[in-house]
Amino acid sequence: MTDPNRTEPEGFEPFEPAPSKNMAKDPTQRPGWERATLEKLAFASLNEQRATRRWKTFVRLSWLAFFVFLAWFALSRGTPSAAKTTAHTAVVEIKGEIANGGDASAEFVVAAMKTAFEDEGAKGVVLLINSPGGSPVQAGIINDEIKRLKAKYKKPVYAVVEETCASAAYYIAAATDKIFVDKASIVGSIGVLMDGFGFTGVMEKVGVERRLLTAGENKGIGDPFSPLQPKQRAYLQAMLDQIHQQFIKVVREGRGKRLKETPDTFSGLFWNGEQALAMGLADHLGNLDYVAREVVKIEEQGLWSDPSCVDINRASLYHDTDDAQLAELSVPEWHRVHEVVVDLSDGLFGKAILTCERRRSNGEWELLEKAMNLCSTS
Numbered sequence: 001m002t003d004p005n006r007t008e009p010e011g012f013e014p015f016e017p018a019p020s021k022n023m024a025k026d027p028t029q030r031p032g033w034e035r036a037t038l039e040k041l042a043f044a045s046l047n048e049q050r051a052t053r054r055w056k057t058f059v060r061l062s063w064l065a066f067f068v069f070l071a072w073f074a075l076s077r078g079t080p081s082a083a084k085t086t087a088h089t090a091v092v093e094i095k096g097e098i099a100n101g102g103d104a105s106a107e108f109v110v111a112a113m114k115t116a117f118e119d120e121g122a123k124g125v126v127l128l129i130n131s132p133g134g135s136p137v138q139a140g141i142i143n144d145e146i147k148r149l150k151a152k153y154k155k156p157v158y159a160v161v162e163e164t165c166a167s168a169a170y171y172i173a174a175a176t177d178k179i180f181v182d183k184a185s186i187v188g189s190i191g192v193l194m195d196g197f198g199f200t201g202v203m204e205k206v207g208v209e210r211r212l213l214t215a216g217e218n219k220g221i222g223d224p225f226s227p228l229q230p231k232q233r234a235y236l237q238a239m240l241d242q243i244h245q246q247f248i249k250v251v252r253e254g255r256g257k258r259l260k261e262t263p264d265t266f267s268g269l270f271w272n273g274e275q276a277l278a279m280g281l282a283d284h285l286g287n288l289d290y291v292a293r294e295v296v297k298i299e300e301q302g303l304w305s306d307p308s309c310v311d312i313n314r315a316s317l318y319h320d321t322d323d324a325q326l327a328e329l330s331v332p333e334w335h336r337v338h339e340v341v342v343d344l345s346d347g348l349f350g351k352a353i354l355t356c357e358r359r360r361s362n363g364e365w366e367l368l369e370k371a372m373n374l375c376s377t378s
Contacts, residue, residue: 088302089292090122098134098142098168106141113145116302117153124296125157127176128288133167133189136243143250146175158295160288161185166270170281171247174254178295180286181273187281190251191268192244194236197224255280 092112098104116125127146133139150157159165159173161181166189173179181187203210203225210225221232248266252259259265260280276282286294293299 086121086300087123087298088121088300089296089298090116090119090125091288091301091303092116092125092127093303094127094129094131094142094169094172096131098131098138098172100135100138102134104131104134104138106138106145109142110145113142113149117149117155119302122155122302123298124292125155126288126291126296126301127157127159127172128162129159129165129169129173130162131166131169132164133169133171136168136171136192136247139168139171140246140250142172143175146172150177156296158291160286160291161187161273161282162287167191171250174251176254178283179281180284180291180295181276181282182287183273183285185273185276186270187273187276188270189268190247190266192240192247193268194240196222198228199225200227258283 092109094104094109096102096104100106113125113127116122146157149155157176159176159179161173161179162185164186165173165179165181166186170188170190179187200210210223212220212223212226214220218232218235220226221236222228244266251266258280260278262279265279265281271279271281273282273285277285288301289299292301
């Protein structure tokens, strides 16, 4: 160090030694390095805490948005909207066996009918039927709902029969204002059945013993491996007769004076379309296009299926397409496209993925491709 009492000649500055190289390289040799290091650690810890808080906030908001999306999705799927559309004939399909859980169950058909009746653009509702029958319970629910919706919305409802309208399917058709058939359609079969098999004789021949334990005299009624007792047979027959009378009452109320009863009318027999007309079981010959054009007077058709999965009405199907795009496909085209549509997914975002299963003619392939170009947005 320089001596403070030392004097230098005039023109000379006091000499101070330069910092050593080791001090320059080692930060711990600098004055105040502890404070600077602590500040750096404190700021780093603070930044890390801020990042952690931001990430937690982001995760929480993401979960909140996800649950809000799920709630909106459930509500939008469970409550079909009845948007205003252009004037058209609403079509509800009833195809295949009428059974709980099937495509022609009361759950799906009633939901579709409600949407069709609520649509202000629907000037008439057509039930397009091609079914051999099924559950009287499901048919009864649909029958009651048809009568309720007719009274509430004051809209006409017609049944159009394709190949078959038998048993429970006719139970449904009887509630409509008019029934249209093809001359070769199968109509009728107004009866009730309960079927099964009995293996008691076979079991005796092969030496198999049936061991059935029940609590209740009739708990095993109808068991195929036990003989059907006369008392049980009489009970089952009485139950079938009662359901049959319910069926007969529905047909008489629905058809009224148009019905021309014969001993065979409620015997379970079925007839072709021409015979059904003569017996008062049907009103006119005609297909879907005829009814839309000549009866409802609105040739364009809107096909309504279960609103929770597919709605072919062009005015409310896709939400991300504008009017110009929707105008490219007419409602009759939508109806024909629906014949090859077995899946419609991701509709929440206005996208539609259509797959083809049957009726693969060249014309329908063109329609399918046209629909794909319209609906597949990315």
